[in-house]
Amino acid sequence: MNRVIIHYIQEQKEHILKQWVEKMKEKSDDRVLRVVSNHVFVGTSREFVEMVISNLNETNDEYSERLHDFAEKVVKLGWPLSFVTEGIRVFSSIVFEGIKADRLVSEEDEMKVFYGLDKWTTPMTNEIVHIYSTTWERTVSLQKIALQELSAPLIPVFDGISVMPLIGAIDTERAKQIMENLLNGVVKHRSEVVLIDITGVPVVDTMVAHHIIQAAEAVRLVGAKCMLVGIRPEIAQTIVNLGISLNQITTKNTLKKRMEAALEQTNKKIVQVGGKSEDSNS
Missing domain, CATH: 1.10.490.10 (Globins)
Known part of the structure; x- marks a missing residue:
C-alpha cells in the first residue's frame, strides 16, 4: 500500500x-x-x-x-x-x-x-x-x-404418564421432530400413557391431523397409549369435515379430564391427604 x-x-x-x-x-x-x-x-x-x-x-x-x-x-x-x-x-x-x-x-x-x-x-x-x-x-x-x-418436549408428569404440549404451527419438519422426541421420550421415561396437548396449535388441517395420527400409531407400536387433548369446537368441526378418523386415539377437551383418565389407565388416583391432593397407586 x-x-x-x-x-x-x-x-x-x-x-x-x-x-x-x-x-x-x-x-x-x-x-x-x-x-x-x-x-x-x-x-x-x-x-x-x-x-x-x-x-x-x-x-x-x-x-x-x-x-x-x-x-x-x-x-x-x-x-x-x-x-x-x-x-x-x-x-x-x-x-x-x-x-x-x-x-x-x-x-x-x-x-x-x-x-x-x-x-x-x-x-x-x-x-x-x-x-x-x-x-x-x-x-x-x-x-x-x-x-x-424446545418445540416438542415430552414432559414426564407422573410415573408412567407424560405430556407433550404443542404450541404454534406444525409443518413437515416440525412433525418429524415431534415424532422423534415422542418415541425417544416414551422409551426414556418408560411412559405408559402419552398426552398430546394441541390447545396451542392454531390450525389443524389434513396434514397436521395425519401427523398426529402417525404419532399416535407410533406410540402404540412401542407399547404406550396416546391421548389427544385440547380439541376445540372449530378443530373438531374441521376434522369431521375432512373425514379424518381418530378412532385409534382417545380424546378429551381439557388436560385435567385427560389427566384423570390417564391416572385411571395406569391404576393411579388422586387422593386428598391433609388438605392436599396427592397421587397414589391403587
Whole structure:
C-alpha cells in the first residue's frame, strides 16, 4: 500500500476513529443503536478500526483470526452485514479525504491514493462478508436446533404418564421432530400413557391431523397409549369435515379430564391427604 496512506492512518488513528463513530452513528438505523449502549458502540467501533488498521502489520493468519473473532462479536450484537461493509467504505473515505485535506499528495497522485485504498479494502470487505456469513449461518443453525428441541418436549408428569404440549404451527419438519422426541421420550421415561396437548396449535388441517395420527400409531407400536387433548369446537368441526378418523386415539377437551383418565389407565388416583391432593397407586 502507498506509504502515505500507512503513515496517515498510523498518525491519525484517534482522529479517524472519532470521525468514523460520528459518521456511522448518522448512518445507523434503530436496529444498531437500540441493541447496544453508546459505550458498547464506541468500544466495538474502536475494535473495528483497530482491526482494519491491524491489516497493515499482522500476518494473514493473525488477521484472519481477528476478523473471525470480530465477525462473531458483531453477529451477537445484531449489527447488520450492510452496516459492517459500509463501515469499511466510510473508513476508506475518511482516510482519502484526510490525505487530500492535509495535502499530503499532489492532485496528480490523488487517484493513486484512491486506488491504493480500494486495493487494500476490497479483499478485506470480501473476507468480512465470507466470515460474517459463515458465522451467521452457524449461529442460526444452532438457534434452530435449540428451538427444535424446545418445540416438542415430552414432559414426564407422573410415573408412567407424560405430556407433550404443542404450541404454534406444525409443518413437515416440525412433525418429524415431534415424532422423534415422542418415541425417544416414551422409551426414556418408560411412559405408559402419552398426552398430546394441541390447545396451542392454531390450525389443524389434513396434514397436521395425519401427523398426529402417525404419532399416535407410533406410540402404540412401542407399547404406550396416546391421548389427544385440547380439541376445540372449530378443530373438531374441521376434522369431521375432512373425514379424518381418530378412532385409534382417545380424546378429551381439557388436560385435567385427560389427566384423570390417564391416572385411571395406569391404576393411579388422586387422593386428598391433609388438605392436599396427592397421587397414589391403587
